[in-house]
Structure formats: C-alpha cells, structure tokens
Amino acid sequence: MNDWTDVCALDELDDEDVRRFDHAGRTYAVYRCDDRVYATDGLCTHERIHLADGFLMEHVIECPKHNGRFDIRDGRALGAPVCVNLKTYPARVQGGQVQIQLA
Template identity: 65%
Template sequence: MTQWLDAAAFDEIEDEDVMRFDHGGHTYAIYRVEDNVYASDGLCTHEHVQLSDGLVMGHVIECPKHNGRFDVRDGRPLCAPVCEKLKTYPAKVEGGRILIEV
C-alpha cells in the first residue's frame, strides 16, 4: 500500500539543492530543481553514502564520496563508479509542503 508522506516545507530547500528525509527507518533524498521536486532513496547505490551531502547540478546529483552521478528524475546512473539505478519516488508540492509517495 502506498501513502503520501509530508516531508518538508517547499521553502526549506533551495533551488538546485538536496535535503535528507528520514521516515520509518528509511532515508530519502528530496531534490528541488527549477521549482520542481523529486525524491529518491537517500543512499548511493555504490557505497551507501548519504546523497544529501552531495552536489546538485541541474537534474543531476553527484555522490560526495566517489563523484558518481544520477539523474534525479528517474534515478539512472550517469557515470562510473555507479552502475545500479537509484530508486525514485513520486513527489509533489501541495499547500507549500513537499509530499512523497512511498
């Protein structure tokens, strides 16, 4: 069963930035790009490092450990050393709040 989680206020995250959201023993990463929001698992698929410590450039998140990159829109890996897709989740803004569907 899926549910929408209230993750944060839209104003809490800057454009081209990422924030960490923890819920139910799981860590998520929430991205804001050009006033759109995206969500993914919070750990890199390569070495399980927090992506919230990474750098967002356009629709790309760069892992802070080995500089692997993912497209935040669909989780696909863009360069080595990452080769496994990042799980993504639907995200939206309602009433100034960021909601993610898990």
C-alpha cells in the same frame, strides 16, 4: 494509492538543493530543481553514502565520496563508479508542503 508523506515546507528547500529525509527506518533524498520536486533513495548505490551531502546541479546529484552521478528525474546511474540506478518516488507540493509517495 494516496499515501503521501510530508517532508518539509517548500520554502525550506532552495532551488538546486537536496535534503535528507529519514522515515520508517529508511533514508530518502528530496530535491528541488527548476521549481519541481523529486525524490530518490537517499543512499548512493555504490557505497551507501548519503546523497544529501552531495552536489546537485541541473538534475544531477553527485555522490560526495567517489563522484558517482545520478539523474534525479529517473534515478539513472550516469557512469562509473555507479552502475545501479536509484529508486525514485513520486513527489509533489501540496499546500506549500513537499510530499513524497512511499507506498
């Protein structure tokens, strides 16, 4: 499985930053934290709000609508009002480009 998709240049994504990435009719959220990159589904599992509009701090993304929080490393829901985990995707930096594996 080598279906890696370019998202952006690494230098376009600051530390503790999140970026919305739309591809093939789906929305993803791509994060940079502690010089690592992560990727999850882009919509909150509670009310389907874009997580890229939320607040990222220390591996936790907070949804901008009802303050539901998820751990970006494994997608784990961290308490009410969210109770369904986010799907996560492998992410890497290759040749200065942030890439996610969607297959």
